[in-house]
Amino acid sequence: MRWVTLLLTLIVSINSAVALASPLENGLKKASEGDFKTAVELLEPLAKKGNSDAQYNLGAIYYSGKLGVANPAKAIKLFNTAAESGHVEAAHNLGYIFYMGAGAKRDLTLAFKWFSQAASAGHIESQVSLATLYVNGQGVTKDISKAAYWFERAAEKDNMQAAYNLGIIFSSGEGVEKDYQKAKKWLLAVAEKGHVNAQFYLGNLYLNGRGEKANPIVAKQWYKKAANAGHAEAQYAIAMLDFIGIDGQPDYEAALAMFHKSANGWDRNAQYYLGHHYYYGLGVKKEMMEAYKWFDLAAANGHSDAHYMRSIVAHHLTEKQVDTAHKNALQWFDANHDNPHKHYDLKPHSH
Known part of the structure; x- marks a missing residue:
């Protein structure tokens, strides 16, 4: 299951919208002007009297170090x-502080407690955070159905991250009844707003006929949107559709161009198929050294079949040509090292 990375945001801005007692208004005004010393002098008496807005804003000042030195312990007490x-x-x-261990020892149980309180009061980011805790079983027993509930509360308020995650949940059927129509509903809601992963995932649903007859034409349309944003797997998917030919007529030149784009994003499958293009001369002149280079890169990137194909190509080359092709792969590797790319495992590695 592919989840959007949880993005927790700490609110440290001064709540200038509050309009209560005059001292509070004056304290917030001073804070908005950058006079935090005076703001603290005005807000502290109110905080001691139990004014929660003053307590919150004082906490924000102390936590963010507006007085010159951050004081997270005092901020946490006020919060x-x-x-x-x-x-x-x-x-x-x-919830953020205890989840991240930012200014206090990390405590997922407390993070769950506070996110739950804020989520129940309608705080959208807390609803997303609480749902993610349920997904990961952090501070609470893993429960995808409860995660879906909170994602849906946030998605109903147009939170894109929550809507995307709902789409993945209903598509997978983990913890809920599998429902491709609901999956498409939520994915469409954010894909139309430019959510790249949602666009790619919609392409997968339409290509594989999830919930209705397969529609490779619509799938390709969604893949293109994601591909235009640099999504390497979407670029690979388009390349494969061109390679196979939606209408039975392969377009090897178009596939070759898209495989190159995907390979630059370090998609190992694209690198593997580039090796095939140059080995068989599909949409391009046969070039054994270029084929070897791409199979070499795909193999280094973890593609198991690339090892075999690389050995096949090596039989067509001299030892010197193999050495040169390998050096070309290393040069490509170094030149494209900083390209945004994914890793296929979590093992420590170096480039």
């Missing part, structure tokens, strides 16, 4: 007091 009075942003901040 805690405010959150216990029902202050939503303070509860979210505590």
Whole structure:
């Protein structure tokens, strides 16, 4: 299951929208002007009297170091007091702090507690964060159905991350009844707004006929949107559709061009098929050394079949040509090292 990485945001901005007692307004005004010393002098008496907005904003000042030196311990104490009075942003901040271990020892149980409080009060980012805790079983027993509930609450308020995750959940059927129509509904909602992973995943659903008859033409349209944004796997998918030919007529030149784009994003399958193009002369002149280079790169990238094909190509080359082709692969490797790319495993490695 492919999840969007959880992005937790700590709210440290001063809540200038609050309009209560005049001292609070004055304190927030001073903070917005950058006079944090005076802001603290005005807000502290209110905080001691139990004003949760003053407590929250004081916490934001201390946490963010607006007085010159950050004081997370004091900030956490203020956030805690405010959150216990029902202050939503303070509860979210505590969830963030304990989830990240940012200013306090990491405590996923406390993160779950505070995200739950803020989520129940309608805080969108906390709803996404709480759902993600359920997905990963952090601070709570893993429960995809409860994750789906909270993702849906956030998605209903146009949170793109939540909508994408809902689409993945309903497509996989993990923890919920598999429902491709619901999956497409949520994926479409964000794909149309430019969510690249949603565009790619929609392409997969239409290509494989999930919930309806397979439609490679519509699939390719969604792949193209993701490919134009640099999505290497979408570029590979388009290349394969051209390679096979949706209408039974392969377009090897178009496939070759798209395989190159995908290979530059370090897609090992694209690198492997580039080797085939140059080995068999598909859409390009046969070039054994170029074929060897791409099979060499694919093999180094973990493509098991590339090892065999590389050995086949080596029989067509002299020892000197093999050495040169390998050096060409290394040069490509170094030249494209910084291209955005994914890794196929989590093992420590170096380029």
